Amino acid sequence: MKKIFALLMSMALVLALAACGGGSDSSSSNENSSGEKQEKTEGQDKSKEEQSESGDEVKESELGKLTVIKKKKDINQTVKSGPMNLTISAIQAAVLEPNESYKDLFEGKDKVTIVTVEMKAENTSDDTIGFYPNQAVMTTDAGDQVDADMVLSDDIGGDFIGKVKKEGNVIFQLDRDPNEFNKIKLVIEGSHDENFNQVGEKLTIDLSF
Template structure:
């Protein structure tokens, strides 16, 4: 479907995985409800509740999140830390345009690649997962959920997991090997693979409006290039703007 999709961290593999549009909206609603509840408690709660909120601001809660981080919309998960949505990517060429029509596979020789969603998420890793996120206390990550298929009987080598991302804020980053799924390599005949390609940006507060992805073309069994590279640019909308676009507003 041509709907924006969110991402959630999978505890089993620490991968950023794509999910449907409705879960993304539901999560965004939950985040807003949580934020409203915190504000409500501070405004109308008892003296004890107000003191607790102040302590949370100063020391953090039992799960490691401060009241400020909760207000920002972060949701806690004991398997990795916490995360919130920053924005979602749209590109008419691949069929992610907010409508209900089918997605449009990208053709690169015999390879067919369907991009199911592009999402940007802010992450606060816990002590156990911080190393996987470059040792950073806070990370802004870009995720592409893809399904890749070799439509021929011939062996083809294709590495979408080696894609490069370029943001409009001036960053150029390669996919993170540790967090990216097994979506590239040798496709021996009519083989399908699907998973997520993950990029960790250097600036956790970059105000990103677009991201360009550069995919190298596939090669045959003799390593001769079959098709040239493919460049796709996605416009990034924040959560509220994405919800309006999907609603046709």
């Protein structure tokens, strides 16, 4: 399972690496991060990146082929739930065509839409606060409602012991073609203290591609 997680994360990082560039052109960060990318490549399964005829980004690995349909970088939208700050950095919608040996992870489907949300959670207090953005519910303007895939998402929820930060990607699977929706909404339960008393409001975050 860890290997599968690493494979999907390397594909999802098409979003994260592009978002770090600070611009709309995903190649803008190539010069500064070429050394870092080279180091990461040494420890990963062989993969290749290309562009489809339509101009979509395509990344292939042992897991399968991921075609990025749409993404939005540099969102940097911060919301608060009690002492917790949650910043949405970027979003991406892609189509994954898993290889045969990994289809069981995706209910045997030949294609699945993967929505990736890059986010950072920060506890601004000295108290231990429970907060679970990796258990978010996502809806789309096309009428879908899905829970975050906790197996494939980064572990950025749980107890935040004092002034700590957690960041990573939260992943959602759905059957709808990414071209059929343009807006998503995230619903996240409010933060709570060590006694499970709610200290922050439930969050509803509207995002557009």
